[in-house]
Amino acid sequence: MLKENQATIHFRTETNQFHLSNGKVSYIFKASSDGKLLHLYYGKALPESDYSHLVEMHHRPMTTYRQENDLLYSLEHLKQEFPEYGTTDFRHPGISLRQENGSKITNFTYLKHEIIDGKPGLEDLPATYVENNSEAKTLIVTLKDELTKVEVELLYTIFSELAVITRSARVINRGEQTQAIEQLASLSLDLPDADYDWIQLSGAWGRERAMKERSLQQGIQSIESTRGISSHQHNPFVALKRKTADEFQGEVIGLSFVYSGNFLIQAEVDTWDVTRLQVGMNPFCFEWKLEAGEAFTSPEAILVYSDQGLNGMSHSFHQLFRKRLARGEWREKDRPVLINNWEATYFDFDEEKLVSIAEKAHDVGVELFVLDDGWFGERNNDFAGLGDWFENKERLPKGIDSLAERIRSLGMKFGLWFEPEMVNKDSELFREHPDWLIHTPNRKENHGRNQFVLNFGVKEVVDNIFLQMSEIIDKSKLDYIKWDMNRPLTDVYDHRLDAGQQGEVFHRYVLGVYRLYEMLVTKYPNVLFESCSSGGGRFDPGMLYYAPQTWTSDDSDAIERLKIQYGTSLLYPVSSIGAHVSMVPNHQTNRITPIETRGNVAFFGAFGYELDLNQLKENELDIVKEQIKFYKKYRSVIHNGTFHRLLSPFDHDNQTAWMVVSEDQTTAIVAHYKTLNEVNRSYQRMKLEGLNADADYQIDGKMYSGTELMNAGLVITDASSGQINEQNNRAETHDFDSRVWVLTQEGK
Template identity: 45%
Template sequence: MLPIEFKDKKFHLYNKNLSYIIKISEHGDVLGAYFGARTDLCGVDVIRPVCNSFSPYPYEDDSSYTPGIMPSEYPVSNGCDYRTPALDITLPDGSKTLFLKYKEHKILNGKPKINGLPSVYTENDAEAQTLVITEEDNGKNITVNLYYAVFEDFNAICRHAQIINNGENPVFLNSAQSVCADFPEGDYEYIHLCGAHTREKHIERNAVHQGSQGFESRRGASGHTENPFLAFFEKGANEKNGNVYGFSLVYSGNHKFEIELENCAAPRVTAGINPFSFRYKLDKEESFSTPEAVLVFSQNGLGEMSQTYHKLYRTRLCRGKFKNLPRPILINNWEATYFNFDREKLIKIADTASKIGIELFVLDDGWFGKRDNSFSSLGDWFANEEKLGGNLKSLADAINKKGMKFGLWFEPEMISEDSNLYRAHPDWAIGIPNRPKHYARHQLVLDYTRSDVRDYIVKTVSNVLDSANIEYVKWDMNRNITDAFSQKLAPDRQGEFYHRYILGLYEVLEKITSSHPNILFESCSGGGGRCDPGMLYYMPQCWASDNTDAVERLYIQYGSSLVYPMSSVGTHISASPNHQLLRTTSLSMRACTAMNGAFGYELDLSALGGDEIEEMKKQVEFYKRIRNVITTGTFYRLVNPFEKRQASWQYVSEDKEKSIVYYSVANALSCQPIKNLKLRGLDENAEYKLGDTVYTGRTLMNYGIFINDIETESFNRIIEIEKVTPI
């Protein structure tokens, strides 16, 4: 059993690679003493910084002890600490000051679930232990439970907090963060994944400077603009070297990540639900649980951090039969037809797809209600049999007879004003009564804080899923929340709206996905607008971006790889010129990009020529041969397109028998130097075959392989490497 050590008022959470040490101070404060590479408890202590005359202290007989410069594990507002608090609470008398002190602790085998929220799990109790530290302010009747889970085989600490009101009168949470981590003085940098719709997860690297810096989402979703992930590291760290700390929030709503460097030059990182428009009422004996923050430590750069997240999220966050299975190769009709299709057109595309060897046909938007454009029918989840030339079962059966599975697109969180549902229940749409509405894509959002709305969605979507042999669902969300207000919430609970919406969404997803375990679910929000760990808990893959341009996808998928396993990233070959950027790229370039994840096609196959069809047959055959490596292999980033003109990455099978290397040019120059691409992760003593040549693993990693072709725009190579079996 993995130990959590408690000695001399210090907790030591550790495995073979990391240590996380917490100390209970002489005054009962819970302080962070150390987080980093494996150490021993003996000799580790909280270093008390030198305070000055403007550092207030709560103990007259100990003026050198000031919480404002101490490394607190869960600091509160309005006391001696002027830095960003983890907990900001308004008490019944209107005051905000808490004196939380250590009360007790317990150590649990395994890892408990968080009620109503997704989280990393264990498959047996021997995989992890969980420390629960209870803090209490007796005078104000507030209890805080701090949860820390440490794993035997992952360099990760999972944290969340539970706040309980033990008093007779209500209190209000203004901010309840999932994690606070104070780091020692030093030079630090950080990376976040930023962008926009069709430009998601671009890497931005900054130096930590004095003051506050960070990022957030206020959209009701995790968002296209900022993913809920932060890499915090010592200055100069790179893919292979340096101490790196990852912070990833298992949450799909408004979030905020903040780094604060105050006058004592010790940075503080906080992450959790965005305090923007957040005010959560706790009545007597009510509790509130924060989302889980997953902290990963790497002593060997960003690459090792990513590999920890990849395996942890693939095997202990994603659930169900598909989490470790290679994904079926699909054809989605959206960019082929948009809303303009009938049964004959769909069958033509399916005929060609079947000949190519594609395994799954996905019918996208336009199959339900009277949906021939984006103005109507969201909420009316029944098939348009006139348009489909029959019911869904007959279409699914026709696709199945061609040797393919059948999948369907939904957007169950939305409602159109031109719909039967809106005409029957206009109050189900989010909005403020008697005030103007705000639209996006001509649609409104359903109020998932309401149980009647949630029950309707579970019932109607399940009825569709049970009506035919549907084996894949794409769950979309094509706008963010505005006019955040529920007609079912009391005025003093409207500040709970955004969080209650996400809790309602999770309830719906839990019911639908658990009752349909044989359906592969993919999340989508205009692409990557809600591609986050919270959604991965219910759906093991996400459509990375509505931008299917092969060059732009190099950046999007490279950024995604910092935290998300590539088996969870949806990637498709689309038409050329591309529909979004009008860029022309070769079919081989599009394949080289799209084969890095859950591979598929999104174009009109029935309009292609014979040469393109034959090339696609070879692509499908090749991907089927390598997709096990893509799904479960170890991922290495070799060339960063944000720094170079090229992108390259590598997969190595768990047994190191096989490796796949991808190399693409994002921006060609007229005169290029010869490139020597050094590989990673191989068995240095083994021999590997590359084409007709045999190399040692040591040579491929230390000397590398030449990429000496004359590069042009959209030049690419996929290199397959296999270990030579001794005779």
């Protein structure tokens, strides 16, 4: 359970001011005399007081004003909580509502508010949660547009122990006319200056979540997805850090979006250096028809404040995601060491071949065998079989239950790969239900990997896949599911909806994915789910609500993974990062790296192997046994400890380092990685983080104080585990060397 601190929400009736605080962070805003919500402050905690003086109004040329004979009150120059375009504010709005007469002008003003203990859930959407109402407080502010009678509920939750505030919006049509939501921000935050560097996690397939950094400038900076998934290209996360901030000190604001579909995050800097930070579902190709009496809820935005640099921001996200976003039995349970057959066999396997791999895996200590693509339907290649979730009798004539029983008889768990959202045209499902595809009438469909997307916005489709999957899960007594998704959405249209609802198809699809996940995790709470989308194409907080780990990238090369896992750790906890040791030459880069380094990288994630152990030499198998032994001993520390980034591969190019410290600070595991070897290398020390300054730690049989290790540093010159060359008394170092140290407190 999270530690309990005191979250407070104060409302000052004399100034209509709201102040959310927990001793770490404050978020302050007020309602103006005409009911507009004006933002006052967000940052390090402030004492309770009246901060109305932070509302500044000045006369400026070429400005429009709210009231006649008043040359001060203009929304263009005020910081707001829920901005609208066209009533003196010319920046991007928090909402755009098209009315039946075509007007998009609204005037939402304060109606009422409610302060409650705990945190309510969001209907049909993943979101953070509490297990005890003392863990958080929630403010619900209701706004109303008098002309349309539409109301908006703004939800603010502040957690007691973490510098975390979550935001969401709910639009309720209490009028008689149909409204069309064209844009709805889950969060809009006006910051008083633009003195920030913007950090995003971007890339492509095989090189996901690389750190990209630039200074904010006048205009709009943004990242987005229009692919129907959160995407390999941009993760739904940004950080704004002060120019002087780094990994260990300085102010940072982190913003994440709990959603698995199209999103938009942007920072708009105006000519007066006010920064409007916004996140929400991407308004591109979006529109939601809201009939009288209906409501629409936006996905959750998560805002984190840190005055201890990027690592401090990450610690809040990690703890929140690990304990109050992920759910179920596997939330904080030790994850099994797995082996996946994909890179070992691809489609070339039968029961005997799989069992031979599993037997060798069992011998070295692997706990879970995962059968990947190719076990179902007529799946002899990637042109057929998707949608038919029953055994491929050509490969598995005795059925999936026979294989599962043989795996389980070895003392191992058994898992399967599914791609439930997809279908091949060469499948029984497509032949029976060709209209279940997402496609545009009278136009040729576009494919990806020879497959097409099922319309998960249709309940009948989701129910069919659920029943198929349930039969296999029951039959094989499945322990684990790898849920893959190997292409973005195209040809987005639903012939069941009218023309005015086609902007709903993307979001309805995501809701269908969530619905299938919810049915499965509810019926099978003991199954460990790992999400995947050609690797990291849908590595987002929305997925973590259902699957506590994600296959981080299809690129399993250890050196490539340094940047991928380092960038991923800005937001996501180590326990969520699927990381495997694969064969060399690597199947993505053709690089040959030592098996020790492959293990040393994969340790910092949900650990496993992606190879045929029968192909390894005896000395390599001995190393594998030691790797598994090490991981089993320390996986609880690795997954549940505090993770610190030390040396960035994006800054140092040739070096990467990180460490994890147990919650009680008695154990720490430090890792250092070198890319290319260097001649006559300089001496080097590396300062550690998060240790007990008053304790002594044993490293390789020697004692060091926590104070020394954090201030003087650990000597890492030629930090390899190589042997000393007797001829020149030098350590033998090589390309792709790495080293892992275990630090234990004296007497622990």
